[in-house]
Amino acid sequence: MFSYTFQWNQALARLPRMLDGALVTMQIAILSMVIGVVLAIILTMFRRSGNRALSGFATTWVEIARNTPALFQIYMAHFGIASFGIHLSPYMSLLIGITFNNAGYLAENFRGALKAIPDTQTRAGRSLGMSEIGAFRYIILPQMLRISFLPMTNQMVWAILMTSLGVTVGMNTDLYGVTQDLNALTFRTFELFAIAAVIFYLITKAITLSARLIAARLFRY
Amino acid sequence: MFDTALTTNDLIFLAKGAGITILVTAISVVIGTVLGIIFGVFRYQVGAIWAAPLTFVLDIFRSIPLLIQLVLANAFLGTVLQLRFSGFTIACMVLSLYTAAYCAEIVRGAIDAVPVTTRRAARSLGMSWWQDMGNIVLPLATRVALPSWIGLALGVMKDSALVYVVQVTELLKSTQILITRLQEPLFLLMICGAFYFLISFPLARFGGYLERRWSND
Numbered sequence: 001m002f003s004y005t006f007q008w009n010q011a012l013a014r015l016p017r018m019l020d021g022a023l024v025t026m027q028i029a030i031l032s033m034v035i036g037v038v039l040a041i042i043l044t045m046f047r048r049s050g051n052r053a054l055s056g057f058a059t060t061w062v063e064i065a066r067n068t069p070a071l072f073q074i075y076m077a078h079f080g081i082a083s084f085g086i087h088l089s090p091y092m093s094l095l096i097g098i099t100f101n102n103a104g105y106l107a108e109n110f111r112g113a114l115k116a117i118p119d120t121q122t123r124a125g126r127s128l129g130m131s132e133i134g135a136f137r138y139i140i141l142p143q144m145l146r147i148s149f150l151p152m153t154n155q156m157v158w159a160i161l162m163t164s165l166g167v168t169v170g171m172n173t174d175l176y177g178v179t180q181d182l183n184a185l186t187f188r189t190f191e192l193f194a195i196a197a198v199i200f201y202l203i204t205k206a207i208t209l210s211a212r213l214i215a216a217r218l219f220r221y
Numbered sequence: 222m223f224d225t226a227l228t229t230n231d232l233i234f235l236a237k238g239a240g241i242t243i244l245v246t247a248i249s250v251v252i253g254t255v256l257g258i259i260f261g262v263f264r265y266q267v268g269a270i271w272a273a274p275l276t277f278v279l280d281i282f283r284s285i286p287l288l289i290q291l292v293l294a295n296a297f298l299g300t301v302l303q304l305r306f307s308g309f310t311i312a313c314m315v316l317s318l319y320t321a322a323y324c325a326e327i328v329r330g331a332i333d334a335v336p337v338t339t340r341r342a343a344r345s346l347g348m349s350w351w352q353d354m355g356n357i358v359l360p361l362a363t364r365v366a367l368p369s370w371i372g373l374a375l376g377v378m379k380d381s382a383l384v385y386v387v388q389v390t391e392l393l394k395s396t397q398i399l400i401t402r403l404q405e406p407l408f409l410l411m412i413c414g415a416f417y418f419l420i421s422f423p424l425a426r427f428g429g430y431l432e433r434r435w436s437n438d
Contacts, residue, residue: 067421079406164286
């Protein structure tokens with residue numbers, strides 16, 4: 001039954017290349033998260049604006065992002081956009097797909113966080129002579145980001161996990177893509193993917209841990 | 222865009238893929254929920270220290286991409302243990318454990334949300350542990366857990382799009398096969414996306430409604 005011999009050396013010899021892949025994975029996740037947060041703030045402002053067209057646009061974005069598979073969104077960003085004659089690199093498609101997803105989920109989190117902030121604060125700010133944008137920027141936004149810090153950490157972990165989907169659009173420089181390539185080269189499927197799994201686990205743990213440290217520092221008061 | 226080469230046979234092919242998606246989801250959610258309830262109650266009952274090994278294992282399922290879990294399970298069962306499982310079985314097994322890992326977290330949180338005083342009152346009235354669990358905790362915890370559980374089930378349906386990696390042709394994979402043949406990516410992806418959206422959106426809305434309705438008491 002156990003005729004299989006593990007050959008960890010062959011897989012471990014490729015570790016440096018996989019670590020390079022892990023860097024690309026983290027780069028994509030961080031980029032998509034930064035752009036995603038900015039887009040989510042804009043979407044949240046659209047939804048609060050009271051303008052039918054703007055809030056409709058934002059709601060459509062959020063509902064599509066939350067109700068279709070992330071893999072579908074990445075396909076859309078690659079093959080869907082390609083049918084308009086715009087051919088994106090796998091890196092760009094993956095980044096756009098994950099960013100779209102992040103922005104949708106984060107906007108929903110922000111909406112939940114806003115419920116915890118009384119409307120009277122905006123009115124107080126406006127009475128003091130702040131502009132609409134100013135009141136949002138200086139009173140609402142900081143509290144909103146603070147309340148949704150934990151969901152944002154979760155989303156960051158999700159972003160890391162989602163980068164593995166890039167392989168379906170031909171991405172071969174991220175951790176999963178590199179592992180897949182090495183697998184085609186050496187056929188040590190189990191060993192290689194086990195190592196990739198450990199790297200992914202360590203990355204996600206590092207993120208949750210550092211988020212906890214950052215939270216302890218940021219939210220001292 | 223409306224001038225398409227899509228035939229009735231292709232639509233049947235897509236419908237079959239959709240059927241597989243729903244089947245995999247249903248099996249995994251049912252098994253995963255049962256396991257998740259067992260794990261969740263166990264973790265609550267024995268305390269953080271004794272449950273640490275289980276917590277660690279379940280945490281792995283939530284910290285590693287599902288794609289890698291599927292590939293690893295496939296490689297481990299297929300080439301290391303030399304067992305002949307179909308891709309469908311492997312997909313269901315991995316997705317069940319994946320569901321169980323998240324469900325255990327929901328269950329534990331829901332039990333935590335039941336006031337300890339209520340449970341003590343029940344035990345003081347002479348109820349056994351099982352009676353307390355079944356008649357007091359279950360109804361109260363369900364209120365807390367159900368909205369997130371609906372979200373989890375929908376999440377599993379969306380994540381089931383990844384089982385193509387163990388040679389299961391579900392909806393997104395059948396769409397991709399048709400794209401390769403017909404070269405109409407946008408149109409076909411729209412159909413596929415609409416299907417996911419039509420299942421997910423109403424249920425997500427229903428979950429949100431339950432959450433709102435049950436939270437203000």
